[in-house]
Amino acid sequence: MARDADGYPVTASPAGVRRSAAATRDLAVLDERISGCRACPRLVRWREEVAMVKRASFRGEDYWGRPVPGLGPADARIAVVGLAPAAHGGNRTGRVFTGDRSGDWIFAALWRAGLANQPTSTHLGDGLELTDVRVCASVRCAPPANAPTPGERDTCSPWLARELELLPRLRVVVVLGGFGWTALWPVLGAAGYAVPRPRPAFGHGVEVPLAGPRRPLTLLGSYHVSQQNTFTGKLTEPMLDAVLARANELAAGGGTTSSSGRGPAGRE
Ligand code: SF4
Numbered sequence: 563m564a565r566d567a568d569g570y571p572v573t574a575s576p577a578g579v580r581r582s583a584a585a586t587r588d589l590a591v592l593d594e595r596i597s598g599c600r601a602c603p604r605l606v607r608w609r610e611e612v613a614m615v616k617r618a619s620f621r622g623e624d625y626w627g628r629p630v631p632g633l634g635p636a637d638a639r640i641a642v643v644g645l646a647p648a649a650h651g652g653n654r655t656g657r658v659f660t661g662d663r664s665g666d667w668i669f670a671a672l673w674r675a676g677l678a679n680q681p682t683s684t685h686l687g688d689g690l691e692l693t694d695v696r697v698c699a700s701v702r703c704a705p706p707a708n709a710p711t712p713g714e715r716d717t718c719s720p721w722l723a724r725e726l727e728l729l730p731r732l733r734v735v736v737v738l739g740g741f742g743w744t745a746l747w748p749v750l751g752a753a754g755y756a757v758p759r760p761r762p763a764f765g766h767g768v769e770v771p772l773a774g775p776r777r778p779l780t781l782l783g784s785y786h787v788s789q790q791n792t793f794t795g796k797l798t799e800p801m802l803d804a805v806l807a808r809a810n811e812l813a814a815g816g817g818t819t820s821s822s823g824r825g826p827a828g829r830e
Pocket of ligand 1: 579596599600601602605606629701702703714717718719721
């Protein structure tokens, strides 16, 4: 596999993403392969332009300007799946949800839930460690206006599918927002999970148990931690804490749901 100037293996097409993801055997290699991906021309242009122009307040920083891999240990029982990195957040720091207001929310909540060792995530090397949770995104490159196209979502989905497969103890996926909810169904179907038809609608607190190839998995919906939701009070800290408390409960093997699921407490 060809490597770029920084040594990352280059994946240049949707077929390449499918092949490379399927052939990856551990998370560290997956992270490296994601970091070298260039399969979506529009997103590659955007992430690199943002990294070059920069926001004035970060002018002195070197932006990552690449796809952003997931964060968290391979023995995680919980995955948190967001939408995509922010232009001046993950695309700047190189770590998922790190360096923006959405990250302030999710990492503080993970800390309150006992899944992170500190409530803040500001930059690589800040001491953050996650326990029992892997945080990642449906699309790994920062998109213009925070809006990936359906084609970009589908091109990127093999990375997410492989990441979830490489978490052997996974029991719960917390999905932040309707975009990730929609993106996840084909990923789970391809991984051998029994996906209900019609697909359950997204909502905050919606809970969907799935029979799977290795063990059951529960999908938990949560409003996204975007400023649009947190500034308006659509998503509050107690609402997010309740979802993560439920994720912890399910990960520990407690409180399984019936096949009809629970919720919703609201809809996006
Ligand atoms: S969005 Fe995903 S598939 Fe597209 S270039 Fe970025 S990492 Fe590759």
